[in-house]
Amino acid sequence: MLLSHLPNSLARVTFLLWAGIGTIVGTGCAKETAAPQPTVAAPTPAAETHLVSSTLIGEYPASVLAGRVATIPLAGALVRYPIRVYRLTYTTRNTDGNTITASGALLVPEAGAQPLPLLSYQHGTIRPDDEDRAPSYYSASSEVWSAVSVLASTGYIVSAPDYIGYGASKALPHPYEHAASLASASLDMLRATREFAAKEKLPLNQKNFLLGYSEGGFATLALHKLLEEKAAAEFTVTASAPGAGAYHKSVFADYILRADKPLSFLSTYVWVLDTYNRVYGINRGFAYYFNQPWATQLQANPFGPVPELSAELFAAAFRQGVLGKTDQPLLSAFRANDIHDWQPKAPLALFHGTADDYVPFFNSQDAYNAMRARGATQVELRPIAGGNHFTSATTYTLQAYAFLAQYY
Template sequence: MHMKNFTRKVLSFAFLLCWGLVLLTGCTKIVETDQIPQIFTDTKYLVSATLVADISAENLTNRYGGEYLPLDNELEAIQGLPGIKVYKLVYKTKDADGNDITASGAFLYPINTSGAKPLLSYQHGTITTEAGAPSSYGTSADSFIGGTFLASLGYVVSMPDYLGYGENAAADHPYEHRATLASASLDMLRASKEFSAKQNIELNNQLFLTGYSEGGSATTALHQLIESSASSEFTITASTPAAGAYDKITFAKNITVKDKPMLNIKNYSWVILTYNKLYGLNRPLTYYFNEPYATNIANQPEGEGITIDIEQNPTKLFTAEFRNGLLNDTDTEFLNALRDNSTFDWKPNAPLRLIHGTADEFVLFVNSQSAFDKMTANGATNVTLFPINGTGHFESVPAYVIEVSKYFDTFR
């Protein structure tokens, strides 16, 4: 790819992220499609594919803000963007108990372009509504923004919804559950590979992995799973997990001692609810939460995660028994659940770049530093840490987009 055009596209997209979705939400999402799924009976993972978006090159250029965007104190045109197609894929996978289920995800690829293309698995961040599921391709979904952008750079993009969303929406999402984040992402990749063959989309055997926040955790989990049990199917070219909770024990202890409001308290509490159920702890919520929060959470309206307002100060929200059990390493059952869902203590073979804002108060930077230190100590030679100095969780996204694009481009 020509570096000047590449830089224009990347920086222009980062500009859009800085200014939000104002320019995106006003544009037409799709050319009308019949929404009739193609059913497949001769594939191992792929069940069906439904065309949800067919975007011309002209409409795609308009989506990124019209003909011009500010860039380096001058006006630069975005040129050469291909059109893309977006499908909802339904595929076979397993739930946390090993039962056969179907799940879904978004599959995006550039059209009217020649040559074999790299495959990229993009794991989305935390969502709490169906509108955020990649297969919905709604304006609040990562697929609508990030997925579209990556496909416009020439990638064939696989974006799992995860369990609990899309085709599997009737189930609860197992939040920050390493095993199912990895397996749902891997099986979506397998379905994407099968669908590419059906559509005569030529792949070039390169595979890139990326994701932010919960998607960062999912990316390290997927990377580890592929190298440990699916290396005969896929060879990872490079991965860029970003702002993920990789070292969950250290992260939990850091949160627990904070005597101030924490922006991430609902997410951390969601993790507690998930592990309490998935690991068969089945403790009363009064073990974890002080009243009235335990009762309020137990009686909250249905939905993903914590759907009510709760105390943001950990020392006020969580019981002394729970906090002391973590800090003193005596709550072995919950600590084992945290350990089982950590993704920092292993040795990646493929190049892996950890990206994280140093001022992140949502998913603390210690997660990436801990992962870098441990992976390096384990003998990994292709792991690098890219700190985004002075920025928080959400403010770091534009720099993440730029770094991912630049880093992956060095392998293409």
């Protein structure tokens, strides 16, 4: 599998803040043709049992949770309840439609008998060699260990899917930036969470919140769309706060392939191309996408460095096929992952740094414009002035929490 290479210094910058490591992606507008058939199956029926197993990871008092975020101003003051953390395994569908076992973390505040809302938290990018950052490991290097645990302690039952390719499904390739499987794996984790709550007699109210940054922002918006369009009878979205997601893949591709300045995220885009090449059955070799010696070097070492200039890394025929709108299989795959243009019903706030050079701000601006044009009345655009993909994480964390709390 072709993977991304991200500098370790960037990969650790924001783990305390659930920022994740860049989402990335790409695409270009295309002529109207039938999109390749997505190989992920439709969501499984609600009547089907999803929960396979549950394991208590640990119980954590409020003082311990506050200590984990001691370096973040005021974060410790949010801690209210002790929490219990479980590892759930559950069934979902892989991108080929086959049933697999996936996993995730479930964070439960010890808040007495009062019914609590569910919050689905979608994590940011995790490289396969950083496997222990997946939520179900609940390690100190994971996003759920710190900020998300504090969020749970304020009174949310948090469902945090690992996604396909991590945890119980780590033998499978992670379908990076593939909207359908990110959404379905997250939905099936919610279903498993509800089954666990019924089994353990955990009282739930009818509120459901969605949150995630970077790849998690993309997954959050994809899940919101899936819930409202295909699973509204099971879960009603109360409010959603995705951050810095690559929602407009088709425009992103043109942006990347036309760029004449260095782009620091090109190594991550390698992973996106590999995912779409595989999931949509395009099945081209590395040499179609990448110039030499990069094609050979990436095949031998997928974590090797790549140049930051688009024209140096990407093969001319590939670039022309996207920019000239003639590569219909790939353009159709990009369009299948455009999730910016639909009409959400629930309150939605799109957070994004205006100086984001990993996932440019236009992704959220385009989503806001398209949704408003379709008549969405409860969608907001929340620019983070001057923030890049990493420095925006703290502001996102605090503002997203405040946004969701309005509907608690």
